[in-house]
Amino acid sequence: MPTTGQCCFRLLRPGGSIALMYEQLFAPLDLGPTNIRNRVVSSGHETMLIGDGVINDALMAYHLARADGGVGLIVVQIAEVDPLEDSEGSVLQAFDDKVIPGYQRLADELHARDTRVFAQLFHGGRESHRHGDGTLPVSVAPSAVPNERFLMMPRALTVQRILAIVQNFGTAADRMRRAGVDGVEIVASHGYLPAQFLNPQTNRRDDAYGGDAARRLQFLREVLQAARIGAGPGLTVGLRISIDEQSYDGLNIDEAIDAVATLDSEGLFDYVSVVSGSSATFAGSHHIVPSMAHEVAYVAPRAAQVKARVSVPVLVAGRINQPQEANAIIANGQADACVMTRALICDPMMPGKAKAGRTEDIRACIGCNQACIGHYLLGFPISCIQYPETGRELTYSVVPPARVPRRVLVVGGGPGGLKAAAAAAQRGHHVVLHEAAGRVGGQALRAEKIPGRAEFGGIVTNLEHEARSAGVDIVTRSKVTVDLLEIEKPDVVIIATGARPRRPDLEIGGDLPIFDAWDVLDGVEISSGKVVVADWRGDWIGLGTAIELAKRGRRVTLASNGPHAGASLMQYVRDEMTAEAIRHGVTLIPFVRPYGVDDDTVYLQHALTAEPVLIDQVVALVLATGHESVDELLRSVEGRADMTVIGVGDCVTPRTAEEAVLEGLQAAAGL
Numbered sequence: 001m002p003t004t005g006q007c008c009f010r011l012l013r014p015g016g017s018i019a020l021m022y023e024q025l026f027a028p029l030d031l032g033p034t035n036i037r038n039r040v041v042s043s044g045h046e047t048m049l050i051g052d053g054v055i056n057d058a059l060m061a062y063h064l065a066r067a068d069g070g071v072g073l074i075v076v077q078i079a080e081v082d083p084l085e086d087s088e089g090s091v092l093q094a095f096d097d098k099v100i101p102g103y104q105r106l107a108d109e110l111h112a113r114d115t116r117v118f119a120q121l122f123h124g125g126r127e128s129h130r131h132g133d134g135t136l137p138v139s140v141a142p143s144a145v146p147n148e149r150f151l152m153m154p155r156a157l158t159v160q161r162i163l164a165i166v167q168n169f170g171t172a173a174d175r176m177r178r179a180g181v182d183g184v185e186i187v188a189s190h191g192y193l194p195a196q197f198l199n200p201q202t203n204r205r206d207d208a209y210g211g212d213a214a215r216r217l218q219f220l221r222e223v224l225q226a227a228r229i230g231a232g233p234g235l236t237v238g239l240r241i242s243i244d245e246q247s248y249d250g251l252n253i254d255e256a257i258d259a260v261a262t263l264d265s266e267g268l269f270d271y272v273s274v275v276s277g278s279s280a281t282f283a284g285s286h287h288i289v290p291s292m293a294h295e296v297a298y299v300a301p302r303a304a305q306v307k308a309r310v311s312v313p314v315l316v317a318g319r320i321n322q323p324q325e326a327n328a329i330i331a332n333g334q335a336d337a338c339v340m341t342r343a344l345i346c347d348p349m350m351p352g353k354a355k356a357g358r359t360e361d362i363r364a365c366i367g368c369n370q371a372c373i374g375h376y377l378l379g380f381p382i383s384c385i386q387y388p389e390t391g392r393e394l395t396y397s398v399v400p401p402a403r404v405p406r407r408v409l410v411v412g413g414g415p416g417g418l419k420a421a422a423a424a425a426q427r428g429h430h431v432v433l434h435e436a437a438g439r440v441g442g443q444a445l446r447a448e449k450i451p452g453r454a455e456f457g458g459i460v461t462n463l464e465h466e467a468r469s470a471g472v473d474i475v476t477r478s479k480v481t482v483d484l485l486e487i488e489k490p491d492v493v494i495i496a497t498g499a500r501p502r503r504p505d506l507e508i509g510g511d512l513p514i515f516d517a518w519d520v521l522d523g524v525e526i527s528s529g530k531v532v533v534a535d536w537r538g539d540w541i542g543l544g545t546a547i548e549l550a551k552r553g554r555r556v557t558l559a560s561n562g563p564h565a566g567a568s569l570m571q572y573v574r575d576e577m578t579a580e581a582i583r584h585g586v587t588l589i590p591f592v593r594p595y596g597v598d599d600d601t602v603y604l605q606h607a608l609t610a611e612p613v614l615i616d617q618v619v620a621l622v623l624a625t626g627h628e629s630v631d632e633l634l635r636s637v638e639g640r641a642d643m644t645v646i647g648v649g650d651c652v653t654p655r656t657a658e659e660a661v662l663e664g665l666q667a668a669a670g671l
């Protein structure tokens with residue numbers, strides 16, 4: 001393995017000797033015939049930025065931004081090898097020559113930036129999605145074993161179909177070779193088709209492809225052999241595998257490591273990319289893109305176990321957010337390169353900043369899973385809540401300096417105001433931000449108090465740093481009034497005054513104490529006993545407040561207006577928070593809304609039947625019933641002719657930090 005780094009940032013030690021920062025991370029590495037300039041990898045991730053099954057301008061711009069930022073290797077998102085599994089254009093179609101020009105253009109552009117590019121070859125087996133017209137597909141698998149998460153009962157593959165699929169992998173690899181990419185990666189991870197063959201719980205065959213462990217390996221062996229032949233000697237062939245599917249019916253660590261070690265001894269791949277989790281189950285799926293509930297770099301010890309058994313380089317993924325974590329993993333010998341996919345979604349310039357020693361300028365991913373995998377699961381192009389430029393590169397890659405610098409006054413230092421201020425100052429405007437509170441952050445300062453969500457506060461650290469670095473003058477304890485605007489007379493006022501808790505109309509027939517969720521997160525004391533949390537939005541606040549109270553020893557009932565707790569959260573976060581609530585004994589009631597209280601009873605109404613649902617012997621009602629805008633200032637000045645007035649974020653209408661930050665960017669870009 002090469003040991004010399006390229007020109008890394010150099011630190012002068014006391015006494016004059018020179019130390020290299022992130023030396024291991026910036027050392028080049030050979031993955032079979034491909035040499036990568038550093039060990040930062042953007043792994044395959046679906047973006048919803050493609051068009052009609054091919055790489056288009058939006059995906060090109062997305063990856064070029066990361067290559068410009070210094071990433072060593074980009075593995076392009078999954079591409080289907082089997083025309084019978086066609087997702088009708090929503091997934092890249094490696095089974096058709098029409099993909100070649102797109103990969104070719106991408107490879108040329110990435111090579112010009114010294115970034116290598118691999119293509120992922122994919123067959124989901126029983127992990128398949130609805131057709132574009134809404135009907136269910138005929139999914140296939142080694143055996144007819146159903147899938148918990150997508151509720152698919154697959155058809156067992158015939159040997160003839162197995163042979164055709166193997167051949168499809170080979171043809172797709174040949175197509176990628178013709179497109180000029182540097183390698184192909186076989187997706188045997190996350191419970192997809194090759195993993196379904198490896199797993200004794202999903203492979204119940206008794207022919208050449210099933211039975212004992214050796215025969216369960218046969219499908220993947222033939223796929224890798226076909227890929228090698230198709231790709232030819234000049235291309236790298238990689239293997240992606242979940243080393244622990246973390247599922248009740250998943251491949252376990254011993255089975256996975258034995259399989260990898262055997263195939264490695266046959267020389268069938270040039271590297272192995274280690275991940276965790278499975279798409280097939282609720283408990284397994286949140287490891288595919290682990291949220292802030294997981295420790296950073298928690299898969300690295302598993303990768304080390306693989307590394308001890310194989311001869312090829314090992315890549316590892318899973319919440320490796322910062323260069324110092326990645327460097328330590330490589331320095332400790334746990335892996336040879338680090339997947340830092342969301343780190344790059346959040347900050348495409350991360351490798352370049354790390355190499356230049358500008359670690360404090362890196363916008364660290366906070367594992368919120370909202371705009372990246374959250375968007376993808378909803379069928380929308382990916383982005384980042386902290387950096388909405390991601391996924392919108394065609395619009396925001398080059399934001400020109402302001403033609404005429406203007407005096408911009410930003411009211412409110414929540415996520416929306418901070419982003420507006422930073423983006424306006426980066427364009428050359430003179431920006432002053434006034435924040436009424438003692439520190440900036442707005443509601444994010446409460447969001448970070450929810451148990452297990454302290455990392456959400458990183459959005460404030462990052463945006464404040466960006467604003468200050470861009471030259472924004474931040475004035476705290478300064479409540480802006482119309483009078484102040486008359487005195488300051490800015491050219492532009494951007495109003496981002498946020499929101500406050502909303503209370504629904506309730507029939508009050510007694511003196512049961514009623515609190516807002518914000519009070520609980522601020523630490524208000526609530527008597528011991530049974531507490532009802534009424535949740536309207538089905539987001540982090542209802543579940544988070546219920547968990548907080550349960551942790552304080554209260555007996556908590558979470559009464560959700562929707563079909564289940566956390567109904568509006570992205571699935572992985574919903575499942576992790578729901579599991580935490582259940583572990584702490586929270587009782588969950590769906591489809592109810594609060595309509596009144598007396599001394600010790602909360603009166604709920606069933607959202608479907610309108611029947612009353614009474615909960616008695618209660619000591620307090622906590623309302624997580626949404627927010628209302630703090631919009632008095634906006635209403636007072638909008639439409640004025642003597643200054644440009646723009647409202648952003650929750651003060652326009654309450655939503656989430658994602659919209660606030662995006663609208664902050666849009667406001668600044670429009671000046």
Ligand SMILES: Cc1cc2nc3c(=O)[nH]c(=O)nc-3n(C[C@H](O)[C@H](O)[C@H](O)COP(=O)(O)OP(=O)(O)OC[C@H]3O[C@@H](n4cnc5c(N)ncnc54)[C@H](O)[C@@H]3O)c2cc1C
Pocket residue numbers: 368370385411412413414415416417418434435436437440441442443444446447448450456478479480481496497498499521540541630633648649650651654655656657658660
């Ligand atoms: C407990 C909780 C958890 C949440 N969790 C999430 C989450 O996980 N993900 C997510 O995306 N969203 C979450 N949200 C919502 C998110 O925090 C808000 O949507 C977002 O903060 C809105 O940003 P904003 O800039 O519009 O307003 P705010 O964050 O409300 O900031 C407004 C700021 O303006 C200041 N201000 C008000 N009036 C004036 C004035 N006249 N002069 C000067 N300053 C003024 C306020 O002091 C405040 O700091 C959560 C909210 C809460 C309460």
Ligand SMILES: Cc1cc2nc3c(=O)[nH]c(=O)nc-3n(C[C@H](O)[C@H](O)[C@H](O)COP(=O)(O)O)c2cc1C
Pocket residue numbers: 043044045046047077078120187189240275288289290317318319320339340341342343372373374376382
């Ligand atoms: C939006 C999104 C889509 C993903 N799609 C894929 C995919 O197509 N193929 C794959 O192997 N992994 C996919 N993943 C998982 C990532 O490759 C990676 O393993 C995961 O994000 C964990 O790494 P990170 O913590 O560095 O983000 C996806 C992840 C994200 C965020």
Ligand code: SF4
Pocket residue numbers: 342343345346364365366367368369370371372373383384385386387
């Ligand atoms: S949306 Fe959240 S999890 Fe996704 S990249 Fe951005 S900060 Fe990370």
